[in-house]
Amino acid sequence: MTTRTQSPKISVNSVPNPYLPLPMRIERIHVETDDEMLKTFDLAFAREEDAAGFDFRPGQFCEISVFGKGEAPFGIASSPTETGPLRFTVNKVGVVTTALHNMNEGELVGLRGPLGNGYPLEQFEGHNVVIVGGGFAFTTLRSLTHYLLDPGNRSRFGEIIIIYGARRPGLLLYKEDLAAWERREDISVHLTIDREAPGWTKHVGFVPDVVERVAPSAESTYAVIVGPPVMIRFTLPKLRALGFPPEQVFSSLERRMKCGIGKCGRCNIGPYYVCKDGPVFSLAQLESLPQEY
């Protein structure tokens, strides 16, 4: 497993308190999908000193507080190689996310993090990386892609392939990023939607079938697959058929979380805590665990 980076923590009496959130200002809200269920929030540190100490890696997450409603965990969608605010894309589904969707630019929220392990970037170095994403789970994959493509990092990785699907074009996240990546020579992007749609000229079909069609070589390649459970379930056999051993496949789990630091217990699966030992696990690790995710 990778080591986690240390977060800046507010301290009282010089001992850091991991439960106190940092104040963050909502700098920009962007409606991400045409059903308006996903909004992207760019959060800026309200105090400059907090920004300096916030050091994260792709795949880590934060607990965002909407005061009076509570906290919920969200993967960081921005990359540490990007300057500026932290980016989170939020699906309106529960109490905290609905409250967040109802907030306005300029308002204050709280943030704890970065939490979790993140993607094993050191392990990926010198290898090809296949990124497989589905639906609104592309958040930390955006972070990862930006990281890999950063001029300071690109040469340390081999071929980069993205396979990303959504039910229809309007539900794809980060359309500007996708368009920019499609124009690049050093990454191959395969976008797919479930059914034909007017004006759509790219892949049509479910992600597992597109993985089979694109058929990335498993040779010296790591696959990162994040998406709805059903997509993962049907894609894993395709990756296996292409020769990917479970040690070369990584996924990021979602679980209900509260503390985010391996204490409150609810994200426990087998001997692991998703918040602390994950959320990124190799398929080899997942195969040893009860199916409690």
Place this chain on the structure above:
Amino acid sequence: MTKKRIAKEHINAFLARLLEDYIVYAPAEEANYVTFRQITAPEEVVWDCLVTRKPPKDVVFPQTETLFTYTKDADVLRLQSMEAVEKERILWGVRPCDAQAMLIQDAVFDTPEDRDVYYTNKREKTWLIGIGCNQPLSTCFCTSVGGGPFKKDGMDLFLTDIGEAYLAEALTAKGKRLLHGRGFRRATKADLKASDAAEQTALQRLPAPMSMDIIKQHLDGMMDSPFWDEIQATCLGCGICTLLCPVCYCFDIVDEGTTTCGQRVRNWDTCQYSIYTLEASGHNPRPGGRQRVRQRLMHKFNYHLVNQNLVGCVGCGRCVQLCPVNIDLRQLLAEIGAAE
């Protein structure tokens, strides 16, 4: 370490002296049961209660606890953490099982990378004055899980009832400092002998040790066993086995208040409730009683050993006493141990 005797008629005077300098929590009546609560006079102590209703974890990890208060206006967020602990506390009359449970919780909350200051601040100012169990209850099984009725792990001072007096043993520097003043005499050979005899008598009342290694190994292969269906067929999912377990430390965090002012609170929680893992999407990774009863035993007798090399059970028997449908953990462990 130092051993002294204190005649029973002097013990309340000793406790009264402690009450001058410390907040003292002891087994005492509250409503219709005995629980660890703050006392103001030695006479409040209930001496003959081995297993309090609430375990003493409540003192360092309260059932409900405000983490911080918040006020928020357009420009400023103000947080006031409630982590500071001023006065030192004494847990008086802690039983060996409950002390062992606190050691297990220490390993969870007091980790170098993320110290839970709400727990550790209280814990660092809490001293344990334990007492041995001369007459273990029929539901006690500390010896099955590696404990004992006179085990002194985690104690600063330990009392053994030797009839007319207590044998008082200091186990830490702090315990040694507490162990002086009026009423304490040098322990005699007869006192030490009486203490040994009390321990031997108590041990005879307790069940034989179980192999926690074998239980762990068997559990490794029981993820898909029908065993869990049998338990969940009777289990009501009330959660009392976990909420009142001295080892269980799961908690929930909720906000109480408005968007502009209020407090963030944590409360004991239990893996036995379906809402514990229920996600906002409606997906629940542990949707049924089968997965939840399995989680309780797997966590205590398998995962805990992997992570901490400690069994997540101290044999206090609260879950056995309080289960409304008489699910007996000792029976379950015996069945797991005997499983093929």
